[in-house]
Amino acid sequence: MADQPGHSELLRHLQEKSFGYFVHEVNRSNGLVLDKTEEDWPASIAAVGMALTAYPVGVERHFMGRDEAVERTLTTLRFFAASEQSSAVDATGYKGFYYHFLHMGSGKRAWQCELSSIDTALFITGALAAAAYFDAASNDEAEIRSLAKMLYERVEWDWLLTGEETLCHGWRPEPECGFLRFRWEGYDEALILYLLALGSPTHPISAASYAAWCSSYEWKTIYGIDFLYAGPLFTHQLSHIWVDFRDIRDAYMREKESDYFENSRRATQIQQQYGIRNPLGLASVGELTWGLTASDGPGPAVKRIAGVERVFYDYMARGVPYGPDDGTLAPWAVVASLPFAPDIVLPTVQNFRRLSIQVANPYGFKASINPMFAGAHNDGVGWVSKFHFGINEGPTVLMIENHRSGLVWALMRTCPPLVAGLRAAGFSGGWLG
Numbered sequence: 001m002a003d004q005p006g007h008s009e010l011l012r013h014l015q016e017k018s019f020g021y022f023v024h025e026v027n028r029s030n031g032l033v034l035d036k037t038e039e040d041w042p043a044s045i046a047a048v049g050m051a052l053t054a055y056p057v058g059v060e061r062h063f064m065g066r067d068e069a070v071e072r073t074l075t076t077l078r079f080f081a082a083s084e085q086s087s088a089v090d091a092t093g094y095k096g097f098y099y100h101f102l103h104m105g106s107g108k109r110a111w112q113c114e115l116s117s118i119d120t121a122l123f124i125t126g127a128l129a130a131a132a133y134f135d136a137a138s139n140d141e142a143e144i145r146s147l148a149k150m151l152y153e154r155v156e157w158d159w160l161l162t163g164e165e166t167l168c169h170g171w172r173p174e175p176e177c178g179f180l181r182f183r184w185e186g187y188d189e190a191l192i193l194y195l196l197a198l199g200s201p202t203h204p205i206s207a208a209s210y211a212a213w214c215s216s217y218e219w220k221t222i223y224g225i226d227f228l229y230a231g232p233l234f235t236h237q238l239s240h241i242w243v244d245f246r247d248i249r250d251a252y253m254r255e256k257e258s259d260y261f262e263n264s265r266r267a268t269q270i271q272q273q274y275g276i277r278n279p280l281g282l283a284s285v286g287e288l289t290w291g292l293t294a295s296d297g298p299g300p301a302v303k304r305i306a307g308v309e310r311v312f313y314d315y316m317a318r319g320v321p322y323g324p325d326d327g328t329l330a331p332w333a334v335v336a337s338l339p340f341a342p343d344i345v346l347p348t349v350q351n352f353r354r355l356s357i358q359v360a361n362p363y364g365f366k367a368s369i370n371p372m373f374a375g376a377h378n379d380g381v382g383w384v385s386k387f388h389f390g391i392n393e394g395p396t397v398l399m400i401e402n403h404r405s406g407l408v409w410a411l412m413r414t415c416p417p418l419v420a421g422l423r424a425a426g427f428s429g430g431w432l433g
Contacts, residue, residue: 007349011400011403014335018396019397020362020363021388022390024362025037027104028075031072031077032104033047033050033051034390035047035101035391036388036389037389042104044119045102045116045120045122046100048126049123049127051390056129056408057401060405069134074140074143080098081151084108085154089173092107094173095156096155096156096203097115097117097156100113115171117160117169117170117190117193121196124151124152124155124196125412127148127151129408130148132412152417155196157203158203160179165212165213166185167194168182168184169182169184184213185213186218187217187218187228187230195421197421198420198421198424198425200417200421201417214252217252222270223277223321226266227270228252228260231318231320233337234294234395236263236264237336237395240264241399242408242409242412243418244430245259247259248430264340265341268344271290272344280325282371283371283372285329289329292330293333295367295368296328296368296385297312297326297328297385298373299312300314303373305372310372312328313326328368328369331352331365332392334349335399335400337399338400338402338403339399355381363388367387367392369381369382369383369385
């Protein structure tokens, strides 16, 4: 349905306010972006990738001048190009991959975290998006393109196969750790990771690896809706920030006579149906109040509410319909489903606005709320996260833009590595035809 005037103004406001995160929560000397707005918190490389993608949106929407966007992008890419790549425990990365969290000042590994396959993929995709947008002949924009190409081609994607078919989640440099035991199996946010690894001209994985990943999928029927299952809403969104999956299909989706875009539309519908059916009997959940994903929460805590003992979690990947579910909702995750199902998303976003969860918040909606976890008085909002997260603000900015103009999708349709990865995965039809 077409956006109503009130919806258009709301989306413009949310997009501009969320874009502000990538203006202010950044170290201008190295381009690193804060993971979340807590004191002494590190950067997230996934948030950096979203910033690199958001800067072109900012230019097009007049939130930022092109010269400033070029300067910020170059600063970021130059830092990553020059940062230490070694097996040292305090390096920035290794074998082209980067650690999930980096110290905002030095850019060195934080918290003994893992060298992350998926977060590296999100960073690299952001670099490729910047390269697609900054296409002028100037020395600075040419350097953006050159650095993005180098950073992508330096990643040894095949190293994280570790002799198996599916990709590993990551690696730690400590001798007692090494490769993580978890692998990317089952439908999830790793779709973009597999596509980049398949398209690499230097360290590719094979189509057999992609087929092995697809073989771990679960097709389910929930509330009478057939779809490729994943519980948290973000898993149906992250890869779609950059890839226009409308009418293109791999072997799995050809068999199901569907595509990944349609699948995300159905996942969004199931999320709303879960809210309507409200299996936990929560007074605060319904047709216009839903949205479970990986998010901050009010726990860990146990409270007795209306005679029922409820368990509450802190940061947790909440999912539909099998849980976990403690009543925590993420308004940003609803916004990020806007391209898939605007008919149910826009009224829900409007309802979240009526709840005033953007009050005293410089970056649009609050990250998450739990209306059931009420304070002294129940205002319909209840507990509200104190923090803002880069990986929440990024999808808000970028999926609003894909809904409004399709800008990010259009850029990435011109990205040779992504196109090569899609073809290697067996995608055909639609714009690929």
